Amino acid sequence: MSVRVVFLGTGSGKPMAHRGVASLGIFRQGKLYLFDCGEGTQVQLSRSSLRSGALESIFLTHFHGDHVNGLPGFAGSLTLNRREEALGLYGPVGLNQWLKTLRDLHILWPSFPINVHENTKPGVVYEEEDFHIEIAPLRHRIETWGYALVEKPRPGRFDVNAARALGVPSGPMFGKLQRGESVTLEDGRTIAPEDVLGPDRPGLKIAYVSDTSPCDGALQLAEGADLLIHEATYPAGDEKMAHQRGHSTAGDAARCAKKAGAKKLIMTHISQKYLRTDEFVRGARAIFPNSSVAHDLMEYDLTRSDQ
Amino acid sequence: MSVRVVFLGTGSGKPMAHRGVASLGIFRQGKLYLFDCGEGTQVQLSRSSLRSGALESIFLTHFHGDHVNGLPGFAGSLTLNRREEALGLYGPVGLNQWLKTLRDLHILWPSFPINVHENTKPGVVYEEEDFHIEIAPLRHRIETWGYALVEKPRPGRFDVNAARALGVPSGPMFGKLQRGESVTLEDGRTIAPEDVLGPDRPGLKIAYVSDTSPCDGALQLAEGADLLIHEATYPAGDEKMAHQRGHSTAGDAARCAKKAGAKKLIMTHISQKYLRTDEFVRGARAIFPNSSVAHDLMEYDLTRSDQ
Numbered sequence: 189m190s191v192r193v194v195f196l197g198t199g200s201g202k203p204m205a206h207r208g209v210a211s212l213g214i215f216r217q218g219k220l221y222l223f224d225c226g227e228g229t230q231v232q233l234s235r236s237s238l239r240s241g242a243l244e245s246i247f248l249t250h251f252h253g254d255h256v257n258g259l260p261g262f263a264g265s266l267t268l269n270r271r272e273e274a275l276g277l278y279g280p281v282g283l284n285q286w287l288k289t290l291r292d293l294h295i296l297w298p299s300f301p302i303n304v305h306e307n308t309k310p311g312v313v314y315e316e317e318d319f320h321i322e323i324a325p326l327r328h329r330i331e332t333w334g335y336a337l338v339e340k341p342r343p344g345r346f347d348v349n350a351a352r353a354l355g356v357p358s359g360p361m362f363g364k365l366q367r368g369e370s371v372t373l374e375d376g377r378t379i380a381p382e383d384v385l386g387p388d389r390p391g392l393k394i395a396y397v398s399d400t401s402p403c404d405g406a407l408q409l410a411e412g413a414d415l416l417i418h419e420a421t422y423p424a425g426d427e428k429m430a431h432q433r434g435h436s437t438a439g440d441a442a443r444c445a446k447k448a449g450a451k452k453l454i455m456t457h458i459s460q461k462y463l464r465t466d467e468f469v470r471g472a473r474a475i476f477p478n479s480s481v482a483h484d485l486m487e488y489d490l491t492r493s494d495q
Numbered sequence: 496m497s498v499r500v501v502f503l504g505t506g507s508g509k510p511m512a513h514r515g516v517a518s519l520g521i522f523r524q525g526k527l528y529l530f531d532c533g534e535g536t537q538v539q540l541s542r543s544s545l546r547s548g549a550l551e552s553i554f555l556t557h558f559h560g561d562h563v564n565g566l567p568g569f570a571g572s573l574t575l576n577r578r579e580e581a582l583g584l585y586g587p588v589g590l591n592q593w594l595k596t597l598r599d600l601h602i603l604w605p606s607f608p609i610n611v612h613e614n615t616k617p618g619v620v621y622e623e624e625d626f627h628i629e630i631a632p633l634r635h636r637i638e639t640w641g642y643a644l645v646e647k648p649r650p651g652r653f654d655v656n657a658a659r660a661l662g663v664p665s666g667p668m669f670g671k672l673q674r675g676e677s678v679t680l681e682d683g684r685t686i687a688p689e690d691v692l693g694p695d696r697p698g699l700k701i702a703y704v705s706d707t708s709p710c711d712g713a714l715q716l717a718e719g720a721d722l723l724i725h726e727a728t729y730p731a732g733d734e735k736m737a738h739q740r741g742h743s744t745a746g747d748a749a750r751c752a753k754k755a756g757a758k759k760l761i762m763t764h765i766s767q768k769y770l771r772t773d774e775f776v777r778g779a780r781a782i783f784p785n786s787s788v789a790h791d792l793m794e795y796d797l798t799r800s801d802q
Binding site (some may be wrong): 201202203204205209226227228230231234235251252253254256257258260261264265268282285286289292293294295296330 | 508535572
């Protein structure tokens with residue numbers, strides 16, 4: 189089972205023809221989770237391999253326009269599509285006020301319920317059977333939250349030979365042990381799952397860290413991530429200016445990936461000043477070799493390493 | 496002197512790759528007047544012959560998302576451009592509430608003053624030395640205003656032969672008569688401007704009528720227009736459904752142009768259901784021959800007929 193990450197908009201500040209503004213789709217088991225929704229997200233999505241009908245929830249990092257201005261139009265289009273299923277909406281305090289004004293003025297009059305969750309403290313905000321989404325505060329000019337999608341570990345591999353050596357007969361007892369239950373043999377001995385299962389197999393972790401200057405919340409979300417998506421508004425060397433503005437450089441993103449033990453870094457939220465990004469890649473790879481820069485509509489598939 | 500009309504978005508409902516949502520630029524003597532600002536307007540503008548630095552004022556017809564969702568992002572980008580000049584913003588009652596919420600949440604924190612005018616009654620809302628913009632109520636599902644840009648008439652042509660025949664000497668007296676002042680000759684006779692000037696030369700009139708089902712306000716704005724830009728969400732024949740939804744067909748738009756004595760009709764706000772518009776053109780031309788359908792980034796120049 190794989191997870192697809194689609195970079196819908198990878199620029200900072202204002203949408204331009206060559207690079208849109210912040211939006212990231214994560215597609216997993218038929219459902220789409222959208223992180224940020226800058227202006228133009230819905231059109232970018234229609235150009236990608238994603239479909240809006242799969243949308244489950246939207247997660248906003250903060251209320252700067254380049255991260256949210258596409259939401260009213262996108263939700264309006266879902267209404268034209270006659271969506272009826274509830275949509276989850278997660279983000280900073282103020283979501284309810286925004287939706288109320290949009291409704292009052294008839295800018296947005298959704299055909300479906302919107303379940304609003306205003307983030308107030310770090311931790312898990314969304315949970316399904318086999319994964320959750322957790323948040324941590326970032327360091328930006330206004331209240332900002334980073335997100336991580338964390339798959340739950342699956343039980344270790346079943347060691348058939350070990351089971352047979354212990355005298356477990358093939359059949360229903362194999363299934364019980366695989367599901368983590370103990371079984372009692374005819375001779376009275378009890379076999380525990382850990383006797384025949386390898387170590388738990390960890391799930392994937394994908395972290396989305398934008399916008400921020402270096403901070404603990406970013407590190408915590410990035411910790412051990414299979415993929416860290418980190419903002420890099422400016423190239424390495426511009427740290428002073430970047431931090432003053434509440435942003436990171438390519439060097440900051442790479443240092444976060446390295447310190448957190450992430451496996452792969454993809455940088456996004458690139459300042460629209462830069463038409464070429466060689467400098468971003470060079471600066472990051474000097475610190476963390478497995479680094480690259482996203483471009484609009486780039487797709488990246490992750491598969492658990494145990495498959 | 497000519498006036499350029501640029502169709503930035505010509506679709507209805509939701510922006511798509513082939514047709515964006517409502518926005519129209521009118522460029523006149525170095526200044527840009529924007530009518531509606533659907534999602535994606537700023538990117539469309541960057542692809543056109545227009546420049547955002549020329550923007551003088553924005554005029555919104557109504558608060559449906561496909562006419563306004565591009566405004567917060569566009570104003571945000573003007574802020575990134577460090578605009579300082581005030582921007583005029585005209586539209587339905589509610590503009591102030593919308594801007595307040597956008598400011599409260601930091602979605603939009605403009606670097607320039609926004610002079611808000613909430614439309615409440617028909618008439619002139621904007622005036623410059625040689626033209627004005629007037630509004631009239633349309634018939635839609637929510638409060639909606641149509642606009643017309645109306646150039647003031649210029650004095651008639653100066654008839655040099657007539658002036659000479661009346662004994663007016665060449666020189667300063669010619670200038671006075673041309674400017675509409677009377678002059679007294681040496682022999683005591685008074686010559687009035689109307690003795691030597693042709694009839695007043697009317698200016699251009701451009702009407703923007705969207706969204707609406709047929710109504711008096713639309714006719715009034717279209718009256719004698721050199722260019723009528725009228726919504727035609729559906730093709731001719733779909734009147735019943737169109738009117739129930741507060742919209743017009745290509746036939747309605749053509750009937751408005753004909754009844755109002757307009758010179759040219761360009762239809763816009765085409766339902767995204769229609770990838771081809773032959774049917775719209777055919778239906779309109781059967782009623783009003785000088786009809787066409789706008790496409791995104793279409794530009795249309797008007798020049799006064801007396802030049």
